Amino acid sequence: MKKQWIIGASLLLASLMAQALEIGDKAPDYRIPLEGGGEMTAHSQQDRVTLLHFWASWCVPCREEMPRLDTLYRRYHEQGLDIVAIDMDNPHDLPDARIMMEHHHFPWSVGSRADVGGFGRIWRLPMSVLIDRHGIVRQNALAADNDQGLSEAELERQVLPWLKGDHHGANPTEAKKTMTPLVLHAYARATAPGQSVGVVYLTLRNEGDSDDALEGADSPVADHIMLHQTMAMGDMSGMGSGMSHMQHEYHLVIPAHGQVELKPGGHHLMLEDLEKPLVAGQVIPLDLHFQHAGKVHLEVEVTPLVPQ
Numbered sequence: 558m559k560k561q562w563i564i565g566a567s568l569l570l571a572s573l574m575a576q577a578l579e580i581g582d583k584a585p586d587y588r589i590p591l592e593g594g595g596e597m598t599a600h601s602q603q604d605r606v607t608l609l610h611f612w613a614s615w616c617v618p619c620r621e622e623m624p625r626l627d628t629l630y631r632r633y634h635e636q637g638l639d640i641v642a643i644d645m646d647n648p649h650d651l652p653d654a655r656i657m658m659e660h661h662h663f664p665w666s667v668g669s670r671a672d673v674g675g676f677g678r679i680w681r682l683p684m685s686v687l688i689d690r691h692g693i694v695r696q697n698a699l700a701a702d703n704d705q706g707l708s709e710a711e712l713e714r715q716v717l718p719w720l721k722g723d724h725h726g727a728n729p730t731e732a733k734k735t736m737t738p739l740v741l742h743a744y745a746r747a748t749a750p751g752q753s754v755g756v757v758y759l760t761l762r763n764e765g766d767s768d769d770a771l772e773g774a775d776s777p778v779a780d781h782i783m784l785h786q787t788m789a790m791g792d793m794s795g796m797g798s799g800m801s802h803m804q805h806e807y808h809l810v811i812p813a814h815g816q817v818e819l820k821p822g823g824h825h826l827m828l829e830d831l832e833k834p835l836v837a838g839q840v841i842p843l844d845l846h847f848q849h850a851g852k853v854h855l856e857v858e859v860t861p862l863v864p865q
Contacts, residue, residue, distance in 0.1 A: 566727075579851055585599070586599050588697040592658070599692060606639070606688070607640075608640045609688070611647045612644060613644060615646070625641070626640055627663060629709070629808065630661075633716070640663040642663065643671055644666065676697075677852070681846075686698075687719070694756055697711065704807075737853055738769055738850060740761060740855050741762060742759060745757045745835055746861075746862055747849065748835045749862060752831075754830075756827055757825065758819050759828075759836045760816055763816065769848055770849075774844060776841060776844065778841045778842075780829060786806050787821075837859055837862070841856070843855050843856070
């Protein structure tokens with residue numbers, strides 16, 4: 558059975574629940590016991606560029622990305638780069654993780670043994686946090702927007718400026734000028750008896766000077782939430798069949814000084830494996846995760862199943 562690589566709430570309810578870091582923040586204290594002996598800490602990594610890479614053996618883009626990370630590590634380790642893979646597998650999948658890591662040169666750790674709660678909830682896999690030689694977070698959720706993982710060229714583009722001391726184009730002060738997207742007209746639909754999925758619609762307005770992107774969401778009322786787009790299905794004549802299907806999206810861009818509407822027949826947030834039915838008049842908590850703005854919390858009202 559194919560597993561989703563956007564993590565649902567059920568996988569990590571008990572871990573990593575602190576507020577997400579912003580780019581330019583001081584990295585929190587951490588302690589990562591390494592498989593095979595030794596440990597990595599914030600103190601031990603002073604004067605080193607550090608990439609904390611969260612992954613799992615079942616994750617398709619993780620498997621694609623790992624060899625590129627290994628190449629990056631072997632090429633730049635002597636110049637001051639350290640990479641540690643923090644495995645987020647369930648215990649029964651750990652043997653697969655151990656076999657995978659036998660083929661790579663950089664160290665790894667079992668996530669349940671690592672003290673990394675200060676980095677916030679790890680809400681997608683793979684995902685990396687990049688920390689410079691001074692302990693400053695330079696990327697807080699480095700990840701690809703597809704199932705191929707980050708390319709070798711993109712990994713080098715992100716890491717090399719901090720190894721070389723060339724910070725052009727990566728000024729954290731500029732990053733902090735990113736404005737949090739405004740969330741407008743958010744609502745969920747009530748669900749029918751026995752229905753295990755719900756839907757949330759909303760409008761995202763970006764009043765900042767640079768693009769941002771919605772990359773995920775989570776809520777305690779659902780096991781996991783997927784960003785979907787309703788797509789029309791074509792038939793053999795090319796005229797369309799009148800049917801539609803849901804396409805999973807990883808990265809919904811909100812252009813600078815623009816807005817994106819999640820609405821029926823288009824993009825929407827699908828709440829999957831609901832704990833219990835959604836009832837009209839109920840208010841549900843929802844966290845949105847943006848590429849640059851980080852986490853945005855909102856309370857969403859549940860409207861009647863049939864609009865009145």
